[in-house]
Amino acid sequence: AESSAITALILFLILFPADRPSDLILIAFAGILAIASKFLVTVHGRHLFNPAAFGAVLIGLFGWGASWWIATSAMLPVVAVAGLLVVRKTRRAELVTLCLLGFYMTLGITSADTTAFQALTSWPIVFFATMMLTEPLTLPARKGVQIVEALVVGALLTVPFHLGPLYSTPELALLIGNLFGAAFGAKRLYRLTLEEKTEMSPGVFDFAFSSDRPVSFVPGQYLEWTVPLTGATDARGNRRTFTVASSPGEDRVRLGVRIPEKPSAFKRSLSTMKTGDILFGSNLGGEFTLPSDPTK
Numbered sequence: 001a002e003s004s005a006i007t008a009l010i011l012f013l014i015l016f017p018a019d020r021p022s023d024l025i026l027i028a029f030a031g032i033l034a035i036a037s038k039f040l041v042t043v044h045g046r047h048l049f050n051p052a053a054f055g056a057v058l059i060g061l062f063g064w065g066a067s068w069w070i071a072t073s074a075m076l077p078v079v080a081v082a083g084l085l086v087v088r089k090t091r092r093a094e095l096v097t098l099c100l101l102g103f104y105m106t107l108g109i110t111s112a113d114t115t116a117f118q119a120l121t122s123w124p125i126v127f128f129a130t131m132m133l134t135e136p137l138t139l140p141a142r143k144g145v146q147i148v149e150a151l152v153v154g155a156l157l158t159v160p161f162h163l164g165p166l167y168s169t170p171e172l173a174l175l176i177g178n179l180f181g182a183a184f185g186a187k188r189l190y191r192l193t194l195e196e197k198t199e200m201s202p203g204v205f206d207f208a209f210s211s212d213r214p215v216s217f218v219p220g221q222y223l224e225w226t227v228p229l230t231g232a233t234d235a236r237g238n239r240r241t242f243t244v245a246s247s248p249g250e251d252r253v254r255l256g257v258r259i260p261e262k263p264s265a266f267k268r269s270l271s272t273m274k275t276g277d278i279l280f281g282s283n284l285g286g287e288f289t290l291p292s293d294p295t296k
Helices: 002-014 023-042 051-060 076-090 093-110 116-122 125-130 143-156 168-184 266-269
Strands: 190-201 205-212 222-226 239-243 255-257 278-285
Touching: 002 023, 002 125, 023 051, 051 143, 051 266, 076 093, 076 205, 093 116, 093 125, 093 255, 116 125, 125 168, 143 168, 168 239, 190 255
Parallel strands: none
Antiparallel strands: 190 205, 190 278, 205 255, 222 239, 222 278
16 A cells, blocks of 8 residues: 555656646556556565556657656755655665766766756756665565676766657666666565464564575575554554575575564564464565675
């Protein structure tokens, strides 16, 4: 539900405002295309493209492209504050900085007479980098690939090009970045079935899952665990990032977690899981690992 609301809000902020009923139908169609892409355009069980960018690109083929009306000097203070909050929450400051670097590097070549401030108010770079590029489910798993993708996408924002009927736009640049990330840093979605739950000590549990596909990881890496919530939800939602507690040689995927007396909605739902229940693992990553050189 949160994902759909966020996608709808992004489309509202970047598409041309509607003043006729037929326009509203096209905008609704963009929303349908955006959400449908999450189920129909997938790789390894994960959606490939940023949903809002996908909907905006396809609706552009019908003559209703994105205006990015949010990118104005009047809206910049609001966008900047909201963007900083998103970057702080997602810890993507480095990604956004590199996107800006790629943007200004090519801007100096393609539009040398444009000042840095003019670029901030006439291009949607701040909204684009903080609100859309940081979308976690379409970012590549490896940090090195993320860095290259951010630089490439930022550079494409100011480079004129076209691919058949598609002409250079910020949303098309993001889709190209998504393709790059999928090609060189693809993520997988793991369907995990609970096989055993053991209370190791008071309040500390070991959950052992079987996976629908092999989970290849390095000790010290983590998964993002998504559980179906039971009962009331809370502001923290149904996703958490926890280290994979099993050995890479094990057949089962383990999660070790402490569940307090007053748990969050996530931990309450986790604690009520029974053998055969299913949750999902994704976004395998992390660099808190031993060096590849054993002499170090």
